Amino acid sequence: MRPTRPLQQKIIQALHVQPTINPQMELRRSVDFLKAYIQHFPGLKTYVLGISGGQDSTLAGCMAEQAMRELRASTGDDQYRFIAVRLPYGEQADEADAMAAISFTQADETMRVNIKASVDAMSTAVAANGLAVSDFNKGNIKARARMIAQYAIAGARGGAVIGTDHAAEAVTGFYTKFGDGGADVTPLVRLDKRQGTAILQLLGAPAHLYEKAPTADLEEDRPSLPDEVALGVSYRDIDDYLEGKNVREQAAATIERWYQRSAHKRHLPITVFDNFWR
Numbered sequence: 001m002r003p004t005r006p007l008q009q010k011i012i013q014a015l016h017v018q019p020t021i022n023p024q025m026e027l028r029r030s031v032d033f034l035k036a037y038i039q040h041f042p043g044l045k046t047y048v049l050g051i052s053g054g055q056d057s058t059l060a061g062c063m064a065e066q067a068m069r070e071l072r073a074s075t076g077d078d079q080y081r082f083i084a085v086r087l088p089y090g091e092q093a094d095e096a097d098a099m100a101a102i103s104f105t106q107a108d109e110t111m112r113v114n115i116k117a118s119v120d121a122m123s124t125a126v127a128a129n130g131l132a133v134s135d136f137n138k139g140n141i142k143a144r145a146r147m148i149a150q151y152a153i154a155g156a157r158g159g160a161v162i163g164t165d166h167a168a169e170a171v172t173g174f175y176t177k178f179g180d181g182g183a184d185v186t187p188l189v190r191l192d193k194r195q196g197t198a199i200l201q202l203l204g205a206p207a208h209l210y211e212k213a214p215t216a217d218l219e220e221d222r223p224s225l226p227d228e229v230a231l232g233v234s235y236r237d238i239d240d241y242l243e244g245k246n247v248r249e250q251a252a253a254t255i256e257r258w259y260q261r262s263a264h265k266r267h268l269p270i271t272v273f274d275n276f277w278r
């Protein structure tokens, strides 16, 4: 059945969402993509990914580990490795989940960069201009500091940085531009949140890693704020919308408002040749 809302159909096509998936096939598709891409470039040998303890990075980590394991076996080249990166801001409340995720993904290597000193220094240096750096704004500095750390590791190890953006985040633009939105490859694109959960279930992931409330956990004033509270709409409604189902008017309108407001994030820096915003 075609969705009744005209924008809904456009969004579904733009984000390549399927109404139902075969988790086994979609896992294979992402793993094959990661293998084919890295093999194409002799200078690339590793995938680098921040592991937060949430669902999306656990899933992307499993895909990266499988891709690198299969490439080592088929090529005999042991340089193909998945590097998991812990990127806490000081002490992370759900550190145990992050370590459980790294253990489950069986990462080939784990690195740790505490971003607190650099984030605090950047906030202070910006504030020295007489600007107030809000807690929310500082949250985006954290996301961008994580991006910088992952690129530094990639630069040192012939790496490509994996981003965890997927359809249920892309539709609302719920990521920091050039922060967690800044990456080289995004194996979860096309999947919604429950489709990601289905693949993790297939992989036998610990339930607490995909049942926990998704959070960017960027704000100090509102620690572990659930995405769904920040967005004002549930992932169940977002997934239903993306799968072409009818959702309540209020939920659909909220999703479409976020989609329109965040259009600039789904484009490279805007030039005189761009018309998408007109």
Ligand SMILES: NC(=O)c1ccc[n+]([C@@H]2O[C@H](COP(=O)([O-])OP(=O)(O)OC[C@H]3O[C@@H](n4cnc5c(N)ncnc54)[C@H](O)[C@@H]3O)[C@@H](O)[C@H]2O)c1
Pocket: 136, 137, 139, 140, 173, 174, 175, 176, 177, 178, 216, 217, 218, 219, 225, 226, 227, 230, 264, 270
């Ligand atoms: N829940 C949390 O803990 C938390 C904290 C911080 C951010 N977030 C989430 O992360 C995401 C990032 O927040 P954000 O979107 O405010 O910050 P962002 O930095 O990702 O995007 C805002 C920036 O984009 C640019 N921009 C804005 N409108 C533009 C336009 N029309 N054209 C071109 N460029 C434009 C500007 O540089 C602006 O500073 C949001 O979804 C937010 O809710 C969550």
Ligand SMILES: Nc1ncnc2c1ncn2[C@@H]1O[C@H](COP(=O)(O)O)[C@@H](O)[C@H]1O
Pocket: 049, 050, 051, 052, 054, 056, 057, 085, 086, 087, 088, 089, 092, 146, 164, 175, 180, 214, 215, 216, 217
């Ligand atoms: N605390 C973190 N440690 C490592 N990596 C992290 C951390 N927080 C976020 N990340 C990375 O960013 C993406 C996006 O996170 P959201 O929860 O969707 O905002 C996450 O998948 C990690 O790769």
Ligand SMILES: O=P(O)(O)OP(=O)(O)O
Pocket: 052, 053, 054, 055, 056, 057, 058, 164, 213, 214, 215, 216
């Ligand atoms: O990106 P993650 O791994 O932090 O997952 P979630 O968005 O569910 O917090």
Ligand SMILES: [Mg+2]
Pocket: 052, 054, 055, 214, 215, 216, 217
């Ligand atoms: Mg998270």
